[in-house]
Amino acid sequence: MLLELAIGDAYGAGFEYAESDFVSLYNNLSQYVQHPRHKIRPGCYTDDTQMSIAIAETLVEGQPWTREVLASKFVTAFKRDRREGYARKFYQFLQEIEDGSQFLQEIQGTSDKSGGAMRASPIGILPTIEQVIEAATIQAAITHNSPDGIAAAVAAALMSHYFIYRLGQKRKLGKFLQGYVSGIMWSEPWQGEVKSKGWMSVRAAITAIIRNDSLSELLQDCIAYTGDVDTVAAIALAAASCSDEIEQDIPLPLIDTLENSAYGKDYIIDLDSQLMGLVAG
Structure with missing residues (x-):
């Protein structure tokens, strides 16, 4: 899950809010691309993956699922590995604060x-729908305590849960989410550019999962939307990597050239193994 999430995020980072002509020209899965405006190096992941790592570490370590613990994890993950990709004001905020307590006081x-939503996918490993909803709500409310912000996070976490625990066919994913997360038409197909609202990325990810049968097709489809495509791809690939209806065929060049810094590919693969080891039998 985490490896696919990171690849979707890193590949999408080259296309986030880029012009449609640029996306059409370079969205061929042959390599990570340099964004036409941003400085993020091709193959490097962004905040979507870094915050998902923080969530996954909290789960793997069995720490209390509290605002205080999660905020501390978010700060620690950033301070040990400062990277581009965060929203400008939030990046500055993380630069200036010292710890999780200050994070909660000033956010x-x-x-x-x-x-x-972008960091919620690992929560899907929890054994019950009720636990997933509660955990996703708690973590989302730290930074996105709005009805739509929380709804998007809960839906993203339930997407991975749905596939991990084989709760139904992928074509019924939207209908499943409708039953647990009200206020958004999750089963309505998404069309066009994905803007910054969380529910938009989640709806686009759902649509792409339903209409694609392989991770390679899915990744290209997520990027083709244009807009906030790194988040769409991160959410979609994290969930779809757990589906037995989707061929696991991410191109080797994208796996091989994903960054491998201290918290890069090897770290992610190891953490991913530990996370999936928590799945209830």
């Missing part, structure tokens, strides 16, 4: 954008 946490 303006009412956003309805995608930050709560």
Whole structure:
């Protein structure tokens, strides 16, 4: 799950809000591409993956699922490995604060954008729907304590849970989410550019999963939307990597050239193994 999430994020980072002509020209899965405006090096992941790592570490370590623990994890993950990709103001905020306590004291946490959803996929390993909903809500409310921000995070976590625990066919994913997360038409197909609202990325990811049967097709489809495509791809690939209806065929060049820094590919693969080891039998 985490490896696929990171690849989707890193590949999508080269296309985030890029012009449609650029996306059409380079979205061929042959390599990571340099974004036409941003400085993120091809093959490097962004905040979507870094915050998902923080969530996964909290689960693997069996730490209490509290605002305080999670905020500390978010700060620790950033401070040990400062990287581009965060929203400008949030990046500056993380630069200036010292610890999780200060994070909670000073954060303006009412956003309805995608930050709560982009990091929620690892929560799907929890054994019950009720636990997934509770955990996704707690973590999202730290930074995205709005009805839509929380709904997007819960839906993203339930997507991976749905496939991990074989709760139904992928074509019924939207209908499943409708039953647990009200207020958004998750089963309605997404069309066009994906803007910054969290529910938009999740709906686009659902649509792409339903209409594709391999991870390679899925990744290209996520990027083809244009807009906030790194988040769409991260959410979609994390969930789809757990589906037995989807061929696991990410091109080797994207696996081989994913960054392998201290918290890069090898670290992610090891953490991924530990995370999936928590799945209830």
